[in-house]
Amino acid sequence: MKKILLAGLAGLLTFGAASAQMLINGAGATFPQPIYTKWFDEYAKVDSSVRFNYQGIGSGGGQKQILAETVDFGASDGPMSDENLAKAPRKLLHIPTVAGAVVVSYNIPGAPKLKLDGPTLASIFLGKIRKWSDAAIKSQNPGVSLPDIDILVVHRSDGSGTTYIFTDYLSSVSDEWAKVAGKNTSVNWPVGLGGKGNAGVAGQIKQSPGAIGYVELAYATQNKLPYADLKNKAGHYITPSLDSVTEALASANIPDDFRFSMVNPPGDKAYPIAGTTWLLVYLEQKDAAKGKKLVEFLRWAYSEGEKMAAGLDYAPLPANVQARVLQRVGEIKY
Template sequence: MKRAGLNAALRVAAFAAALCLAGGVKAVELKGAGATFPANLYAEWIGEFNRANPEITVSYDAVGSGEGIRRFTQGVVAFGATERPMTEAEVARVEEGVLHVPTTAGMVVLAYNIPGLSQDLRLSRQALAGIMSGQIRNWNDPLIRAANPDIELPEKTIAIVARRDASGTTFSFTNHLATVSGSWQEVGTSVAWPGNTMVVSGNEGVAGRIAITEYSIGYVEYSFAARLRLRSALLENKAGRFVRADGASGAAALASALDAMPEDGRQLIPDPEGEAVYPIVSYSWALLRTANKDPQVADALKRFVGWGLVEGQTFADRLGYIPLPAPVVERAQSILGQLR
């Protein structure tokens, strides 16, 4: 998806603001920035919310989790968004305090472009780590063929596509790799990929590059792959099953870890338990200041995020995200209630 499409809500925000000014009402402006992971969902939320609440104008800049955390910490935006929770050291630099409110969840898929391949590609944990580390270089490598005995895999070089920007999607993906593979060490929003990797910015950038690059593979949030109708691999989960990314397998992964959700909402699920779970899932958090200097901003944030936790969840499944389970919504509402 083009950046113009992701930020279409900005035009809606400007229109709503104009209506307020014309009516003599001063609109409260909420600027947000951060992860591209929830950007497709947030664009829908912002469009709907701004139309229904012209006295509040919400905008969001999908610049990656790392940049979102930076802008939030510096006070440039009213809220941030990330799939990599802020560390205690980072939180300590925000004197007003930080709340992590889970707003949505999604899946990181391995989208691929192999011309002529009509069957589903399966990737074992070992093969996935081998591809992303550059140790597996060809599509007909024995480790890939082992999980795909009925597929005629091409004798072609694998073209890896990865993120250039500091990304929560990268954090979720590498956290999974480090959990399931003893050979994978580096976890973060930015990591060193093999030298022949094509690096681009944003989930939309990764999806777009895969779409035009034959024999490529890359990690991307599910909704971006779905929009471009990219095929994604069935991945081996902890139970040894090869599972397709869909609403049911994603919801099962979240459900498997509900009892472990911490009070502050910062839950990572790098390798969920269960037969039918998709193995790479992540929450996306809205970063909010516990204490806001402007009470109107505080009220507007509560209204927008609170709307997202209820009405906004109805958009999730259609757009390729996982609706938050009811206990997570309750926890998120409790965390949001601490904002003042």
């Protein structure tokens, strides 16, 4: 009987601890989801009184939900426009976390390593280059056996910061792309098939011979998808990697509000389709207890979480930028 009572008491204590755990909800970008998942899991070991629930629904969804205040923080790979920020009920901060590469993945026989330049990539996504055996692709890949099969373009179907980074790049290398589709988290695609999230696009590429699409580097490596070396502004074909993203990040001009682009940078070794990702957090927190826990987590993320970025193919923010961000985090009121 004594053992039963003790077991029952232990169960009640466990239930009480679980029920007392604070839940902080976030939603948005799938681009940083692998690193955020890692951070939330690790932080649970630091502070067991709080749990983070993050839904990867795309940057567009993250922006909408934080504006509607249905989540405690949003996440986006594209900076919010002035128009969207004006809809916020209070001042909304962009808190940059890590940077990563958007890679061009494909599914062709033999999975050869390809080289592509910006104009060729834009022509593919405009639907002007329709075959893998096209001369524009062949000329950049001498000695590579390219099949005479149709190209199937795969793009995001949801509002996506990965799309923002990719279309920001295409707009920077192709005037035609800038006029036809432009840059945004969602655009009117001239051709192609949609997939939801980075995972959805990676899945479509993997199961569709002839496919080409864009995903965050971690999703390509996890799905064992080949990805192209891209010609950068300096004229060099660059492999997406931690070092080439760090090079791109180093050349970025980062303003006080932390909204910036880092596509097609001038560095010799910089990868041309890279971007940062942001957490979207209100300067004035409505819930004091949640606000305090969120600030504590953010401080931990910059002191400890950034060290985990490289292991998941993300570039940590430079130390001077981290210091600036921590100063901004310190301004959050709760």
